[in-house]
Amino acid sequence: MPSAIPKANLPIHDFSYFSNSEGEEKLKAATEIVDAFKTYGFVYLVNHSISTEKTKTLFDWSKKFFYLPYDERTKPELLCPATDPKQSGFVARGYTPVGVEKLPQNLDDQGLKSLRAVPDSKDMFEMGPDKGVGQEREPNRYPPDAVIPGFRDFTTSFFWDAHELGMDILRCIAIGLGLDENYFVSYHEDADNLFRLIRYPAVERAAIKAGTTARTTAHTDFGSITILFQDDVGGLEVEDPAKPGTYIVATPVQGSVIVNVGDFLMRWSNDVLKSNLHRVVEPPADRVLSNDMEITKERFSIPFFVQADRKKVVQCVKELEGSGAKYPPVSAEEYLNMRRKATFKKF
Numbered sequence: 077m078p079s080a081i082p083k084a085n086l087p088i089h090d091f092s093y094f095s096n097s098e099g100e101e102k103l104k105a106a107t108e109i110v111d112a113f114k115t116y117g118f119v120y121l122v123n124h125s126i127s128t129e130k131t132k133t134l135f136d137w138s139k140k141f142f143y144l145p146y147d148e149r150t151k152p153e154l155l156c157p158a159t160d161p162k163q164s165g166f167v168a169r170g171y172t173p174v175g176v177e178k179l180p181q182n183l184d185d186q187g188l189k190s191l192r193a194v195p196d197s198k199d200m201f202e203m204g205p206d207k208g209v210g211q212e213r214e215p216n217r218y219p220p221d222a223v224i225p226g227f228r229d230f231t232t233s234f235f236w237d238a239h240e241l242g243m244d245i246l247r248c249i250a251i252g253l254g255l256d257e258n259y260f261v262s263y264h265e266d267a268d269n270l271f272r273l274i275r276y277p278a279v280e281r282a283a284i285k286a287g288t289t290a291r292t293t294a295h296t297d298f299g300s301i302t303i304l305f306q307d308d309v310g311g312l313e314v315e316d317p318a319k320p321g322t323y324i325v326a327t328p329v330q331g332s333v334i335v336n337v338g339d340f341l342m343r344w345s346n347d348v349l350k351s352n353l354h355r356v357v358e359p360p361a362d363r364v365l366s367n368d369m370e371i372t373k374e375r376f377s378i379p380f381f382v383q384a385d386r387k388k389v390v391q392c393v394k395e396l397e398g399s400g401a402k403y404p405p406v407s408a409e410e411y412l413n414m415r416r417k418a419t420f421k422k423f
């Protein structure tokens with residue numbers, strides 16, 4: 077007997093119903109998950125292929141990294157190239173200090189300037205694949221093994237577990253949309269994904285409330301899908317499609333991953349799948365350290381951005397065209413570079 081599915085404010089599904097079934101059963105499980113992506117753009121999955129134990133160990137490694145001395149994290153060879161004005165690439169690898177990335181809500185947003193005036197209070201460590209075109213284009217930037225022994229091996233192994241889970245989810249989406257199960261997977265052969273460890277430092281609650289600092293302002297993700305691991309602090313919210321401008325609290329659910337559709341896949345699906353706005357706000361009151369200042373707890377989260385092979389050109393899926401394709405063909409490279417360019421402060 078599978079155990080009861082925990083409760084959440086957004087759809088939550090037992091992924092083993094998809095992974096461990098065939099035929100009609102599999103189709104039913106996939107259709108339910110795809111329905112959630114059509115409506116909310118977000119779904120929680122429990123009983124997926126990555127164990128709670130391994131995820132917990134990943135968070136332990138993330139803490140170890142962010143607790144390294146500041147000088148170790150900010151060595152020039154470790155800093156993300158996108159933070160360096162002399163570099164032309166927009167490739168995320170290595171360490172990004174607090175205040176550099178600002179996720180825009182919308183590329184044409186008139187308010188982008190004022191949004192950017194409020195720094196996102198977070199720092200990040202990002203990795204790509206350890207082999208293949210993604211690695212050749214921009215090698216990973218790790219601290220020396222002597223500084224944090226085992227970090228590189230563990231995160232590399234986790235990268236491939238998350239990639240496999242991503243491919244299973246893309247199969248599920250394809251089946252749920254009535255397509256060949258490898259329709260999307262065949263555009264993700266390079267595993268050119270982005271794996272991001274985030275630390276939101278403890279901040280004054282009043283500052284988040286007053287809007288003088290933010291955790292992550294409202295944005296959509298760029299890629300195909302995002303698989304998010306979060307700790308138990310909370311703060312993630314997803315826009316309520318029934319009431320735009322209001323948000324649903326995406327409470328932490330142990331052992332789950334939160335999966336969301338990115339803009340690239342939304343475009344590719346001719347807007348059948350929804351890429352939805354989300355943000356990270358102050359955590360609930362009980363996650364505030366009790367002292368005079370009301371400092372919110374430090375929060376750790378780990379998104380894994382599944383991204384398509386850069387050279388492949390996608391056009392709106394024929395079967396989803398309805399009364400016509402809404403977008404011209406685009407290569408993943410063109411699209412992702414365009415989005416990334418708008419993300420970093422210096423550009």
Ligand SMILES: O=C(O)CCC(=O)C(=O)O
Pocket residue numbers: 274292297304306312354356377378379
């Ligand atoms: O920290 C989180 O929970 C979400 C982060 C996020 O949305 C992102 O990095 O795109």
Ligand SMILES: [Fe+2]
Pocket residue numbers: 295296297302354
């Ligand atoms: Fe996001």
